[in-house]
Amino acid sequence: MYNKFVVIDLETTGNIPKKGDRIIQFAAVVIENGVITEQFSSLINPQKSIPIFIEELTGINDEMVKNAPVFSEIAEKVITLLDGAYFVAHNVLFDLSFLQEELVSAGYEGFFGPVLDTVEMARIMYPTADGYKLSDLAEQENLNHDRPHQADSDAEVTAELLLIFLRRLAALPLVTIRQLLPLSGGLKSDLQQLLDEILEEFDPMDEGIPEHTELVKDLVVKKTAKTIDMEQEQTNLSYPEHENDKINLLNKGFKSFEKRSGQFQMMDAVYRALHYERHSLIEAGTGVGKSLGYLLPAAYFCKENKSGPIVISTYTIQLQEQLLKKEIPLLASILPFKIHAVLLKGRSHYISLEKFHQSLSDENDNYDTTLTKMQILVWLTETETGDKDELNLSSGGHIFWEKIKSSPFGFSFNQEYSDRDFYLKAKKEAEYADIIITNHSLVLSDIKEKAAILPNYDYVILDEGHHFEKTATQFFGASLDYLAIRLLIGRFGLEDQPQLFHDMEDIIQMISEGQEPLLHPFQLNQLVMDLTYEVDEFFNLIALFAKKKLGAAPRFYRSKVRFSQSDGEREVRALVISAERLAFLLKDLQIAIKERLKWIMKSKTPLTTSQQTTLEEIQTFLNDVKELRDTVMNCFIREKNDVKWIEIDMRSPQNITTFVAQPAVVADQLQEQFFLVKKAAVITSASLTVNDSFHFILNELGLDPVLTETMMVSSPFNYQKQVKLLIPEELPEINTVTLDEFVIALTEQIISIAEAAKGRMLVLFTAYDMLKKTYDLVKESGFLNDFVLMAQGISSGSPARLTRNFKRYDKAILFGTSSFWEGVDIPGEDLSCLCIVRLPFSAPDEPLTEAKSKLILERGGNPFTEYSLPEAVLRFKQGFGRLIRTETDRGIVVVFDKRIITNQYGKSFLASIPPVSINKGRIDELARIIRSWV
Template sequence: MDAKTIYAVVDLETTSNQNQAGRIMQVAVAFVRNQKIINHFSTLVNPGQSIPIGIQKLTHINDAMVKKMPYFEDVAQTLHAMLSETVFVAHNVNFDLPFLNAEFERVGLTPLTNLALDTVALAQILWPTASSYRLGDLTQQLGIDHLNPHRADSDAKATGELLIAAQRKALGLPMITLQQLNDLPLALPRETKQIFAWALAENRRHPQPLANNLEVVDRLALRRFSAPSAYKQHQPELHYPKKEEEQKTLLAPDLDYRHQQARLMNKIYEHYCRTDDLSTNPGENAMVVEAPTGMGKTLGYLVPLAYLALQQGRQVVLSVPTKALQKQVNTTINQTLKSLLPFEVRGVQLKGQQNYLNLQSFKRSLVRDEGSIAMQFVKAQILVWLTETLTGDFDELNLNNVSPDFLRQLTQTANNPEASKFYQHEFVHRQLILSSQATFLVVNHAYLTRQINQITQQEKKPFLVIDEAQNLPDVVLQHSRHQVNWSSLIAQTELLQHSLTTNKNNDLQLILERLPKGHQLEKNFIESFAQLLIHLTNIQQSLYRQFILSVKMPATVGKDEYLVTSDNLTRFWVEHQNDFSQVKQLIQTLQVTLNEMMEAFIQVGTPFSISERQSLADFRYLVEKIGQTINTLQTFQDSMIDYAETSVFWLTDYHGQNGPSIQLTGALLHTKDYFKNNLYPSFLPPLMIGATLFNSAKSTYLYTRLNLDAKTAQVEKFKESFNWSKQAEMLLIEDGVVPSAPDYGNYLAKQILAILGKLSKNTLVLFTSLELMDRVYRLVTENKIYHESKMTVLAQGISGNKSKILKRLQNEKELMVFGALSFWEGIDLPKQQLELLILTRLPFEQPDTILQKVEEQQFTASKQSFFHQSTLPKATLKLRQGVGRLIRSDQDYGAIVILDSRIVHKQYGKTMLKMLPDELPSQVIPASQMVEQLVHFFDQQDLDNKDKE
């Protein structure tokens, strides 16, 4: 490749993703030379078959548009001539090139044998922090014009611009980085790797000085880091602006004064300004604030705490539910808050060491060939990322198909870190420097509950803010769950054993034959696998005989769960101590043997094939996966000792397999005294804040779960910020089918199809069951009404993952999205991104789990109602969160439909409705009137909006 090379950037729109069944219906080519688009070609093509409805909705190409267009054989000769003597480029070249070649061969032409490049792989390496590598998302992030996504002419031009951007990005990389990219045994699609060889040759021909913001340390090009200068933190004379005029002056000119936000600021300041008056007993004197969406709660607590932190010389530890929100709040501190205040504040994100790249470990990995294509690809991404990142936080990267074990290796601290050339450059070290100078330490709930000791070693107790505090207990309970699937362990061990004892000509055998002491390594593996199988089988059979076989239950399809008391499990552990000890010892032996095998593999100079390297990676992955069992077994032992009274253990017996199929699970049942003992002693009394904390006016549910003393807590509840009476309407369907009925899915599909036939508003349909969601999705998308509508229906897990679907909702119109429980909270879709919210079922947890049964037994024993003290509060909070997805700003408007008729007819439904916004208008109507009411509501909103204009 040189300055004269012509790149033919091709995009196809096809009737199917399979070239055996599909045909091309549009083809476009953008020709690039010397980093400029010099020509283009595009035509619609008559595919000779009908275009599927899903393809029509995606591409907006229908049968009528292609009816009079040329067939592929009419343009094939011209297209084939255009593409000869070019470098073929596509966004996913392994789709476009084989598909096009299949069409060429079908009409009697020879397939193309051009050099070929893939812009997906290039983008993944050159922009490793991009949120998505879909063409539409990439062009948006890079500022490339892309007017008609999923149309070949627009896509080809956009991909051409993307290729040019990639070439320029590669040319701008440091020479040492380009050299390392070329040295890596990368297996990229077709000849894509040649871009890095071309960029390196160009750099050698025209050497460029290293950029000022970079430095080279032990042959790694890194983004330069400078420690922040110290600043005065303790300023007791600092005046807090409590009065309205003072706060207006503080917020001006960029932010408006909000009465409720100002009241929140003052309440927080007043509560914490005299810390000597606050109790030192864990759980007492907490401040609990329910602050609805739209009132500006984040700045509402940041401003007073910034003043308090400097006046008292304390840090603020601020915990949020997710890493995404952690990043968002930290940005608010370092940009918005910092620009408001008359003094300096700093926010720093803190995460566990496993989140940060260790430079010495990564440097060592560059000379290791683990036999994995995916691992080498990640190394390439990291090489580029190091020229950009200041944090080394893996969450910045967009990584796919990466083994967690490999990432853990890249985060391990060296045995003698002070001797490393990277000692003063390691990212964990940088975070410690930054955190020591920070006002706010922003963490997520998982970090707060697991690594509290790393952030509380301070002279004065820090302030503690728990944002969206209702989520904190669930994080603790989820983290406490640990399980060992004995059947899966046995199957994995048998698979590894067979890979060494059955087919003597497989890739793994061929590798071992070429390794020094390979036969001894093979013998060690086989002996360890054989012994491990004996002890794993003994444990599983003993569990089955002792805890399952003795319990008489009718034969069922699926699975059965059996409660195991802590005392009985402890006794079983002691009785079978030899088996458990042998399992741990054998797994450790396997890990030692695997390390010896990998060292020998690295030392062999002869290159291995891609197939051999992948077989080795698969073998290594399974051995390391089995190795994780040691930690889980230790967790079981700790739980039986440290949390015997609050832990629950159970066995799951899966049917339909030969012999026992057993899984052992353990988890905390509740958070009783957990926070009192493990969290609160390290801080001042906490500030608990969130948009939906309470499930009823008098319930103690929140205080119980968070170990708070309700009598001493200062509770503040703020009114709704939005004008629900004008912005929204809720329809409650009174004659809906009962959710437990067999035909409930048909009922839901019928109502959704009725809406699709008349409305084309962005819609979110919330489900509580993936199984029900899948069934309704099939019923809807196979129906004629859907085919004739303007809307496109997407479903979580079917049409893509959550982030992919949300991105489409944010950028496209006429979408209906089916989402399960993770869609009920933490989603922000303002204005036309979401206008209609449909709740298919009240969000009660699925009944009859072991945890629910044990919890219910405890409530019954204490003469309390399990439903009213646990089930209903959880569902009410979830309902409030779901309804809160609709109105996110003053400019929003939309409708809510609840299809579950229990909200109308059950007494608990009335209780749940009382916790929704007071001003939210609601109507109880039959299903037959639903669409008419929705059309009327949106017509009226459209008229009101026109009047405002």
């Protein structure tokens, strides 16, 4: 067995050794028998100039390497170090390619031993990690990494990580290691050899199942607690009416409880709404303690009245996780009785153990699929939920998930898998839960499925409630996305491709009894090809229509184009005819596959588990085809009064094109199908009022203003002392200059503010194109080279992941659009400056805004004051709320849009946020204020 590992890290003049890039620093850490035995590092003279950006990244300059050895002088030492060892590096192919080039140039053969990539190992051993950069992993393991991008420091940290990985690998169940072994042959590195060596040290008959895990068929999964006792415990309690009683309760959960009268007001309002069965709107300012403000009275009411579960619905996954991991445990420590809370998501979020187990025998996996399978094998030994959102999957991993996700169709029934089905377990627990945490989409799906998803419930609390109307608009609408449809058809494939079609024909061949299915395979193959052609033709016509409407030079790459079948244009007629053909072809495909499935099911030939799984996947595919056909029919053929538009990226119209249809107003549907059905709904958020009025949100949701209780609970923070609002006066109005001219002026001001604020700055945009242009120009300017710049849609990672990375750096600037206007929590000194580029009005020609405005005009109203302004004010309130998250926070808000003080309607924005100190002036004057404040 190889007991020696040499961890290598290099700093280089560039990325391509074949084009003359050279090593400027070499570092190696030797590990033998689990112990670091030697370390070696040296600067290297590359015999060429070090580029400026490399110097800035590494801190290594020409002067430092002037008297350093050339690589050939240390080549023999490198060869000696690597003798009989694994070559280990973080992204091993990069370091290995450079080293091989240098060794050959120095007259040596190079290295031909086994290699290990710690990026690959990290992805497998930490399937739920936020990121796999060396700095991310070092922080996760509390390793000191004080000099990133210097080879000796990077090599030391990589070596320490390798030791952790080796210990974790050896501690895995042997069954899991044996399943990882054949998959590891498809990796970039020689993990297969390492796994073989680990297995050699164990008895081949030993299953090695750790105590915290159990074997389900052939998969090792983490043991989970049994579903809770179904008996409702008898409680004799009542909701604490007096303030002192609440304080005493809360003191149990807080070491030092600070009295929050606003939180008590909210608790009482929530309890009253549930008790008297009235709908209620509660705006709770930042710092009120909103989550506990509704959780405590909900728990009391649920136990006191045996009311069945209370559903808590959120818009974001982040808030769901916060409720389950932070707020519910806190609540449990406070209450004098037990409370059972569960998180329930849609079925597709949960893994099917049976499907995954079957997938392990598939051959010809690509790299992403292989790596994802290995991640999941390790994850199953850790997860209690089986929820995909825990995993850090690649884009290819997400595609593979579609193959192994839980589905309602089953041709096989294995009791062992059924007993450990994650989705069924979550649903079972929800039936006996006091509180069910879920999301707005699932609440609305439950309406559509006639209460088939959630257990029967009468009481609901909608947190982030300002999103409920928009979620409902999307839910009651439909969309057709080009890539999603092509992926769907690709899942079925053609007869000669290793997809569902091919697998189905193999089953038919095996059980053939002299009868032929109605359609010959050749004809079905032709049908799939015709369908693929029609999908391409359909989206080509969509792109042609959009291009005609946008003209030769659209202002933004990403655009929305309103679509109306009443236009009567040639392109519209052609598109509708294509949609009809598409619907017919989808129907033909459904019929052909259904006939084949019936034929297979009539056969008495026993099917293998793999074949049964294939049939289940085909049934899932059929269901998706039916949904697609219904969507095509609803968008183009059935008479519906939806607003229709095309979303397109003109840089890649063939790939990035979506057709959307949504109702302009959902108030009546929500009233009839939701609010009239539920006994009490509490809608809460920090942004429900405009100018201290709930009128806008009441109207959007379809709630009766007479029958609905409303309450505003102000933030306890002292915004006058904690916030300064600054308004630069030099920036031109965007409508008076070109986009490029505006971005140049904006960039100059952002640079000035960043230098004054010293980083920790969030810049909010209303349009992605402006964000990208500004980010690129700031980066190209070179003025902020010592700042870490991150941008949504450019830097990798979800908004939550970008936020976590942002907090790690003192001098960081984060550029964000829509999802960063809310739901992002950056307390304390991690965020000290918030910039709002434009007041967040929806564009007047944005399809839904246009449609809503038309309806308001038709009834004699004012679209701007009744819709555009209040919608923008609510978004502004959300954006403003990103800055002050605790009572000790201090910060600057910069609003680049002068309309907030020059236009009459600007008062509505200022009146809807807490009173703050306002300064306006030239950027140099404002920079002085910022420097004195931060």
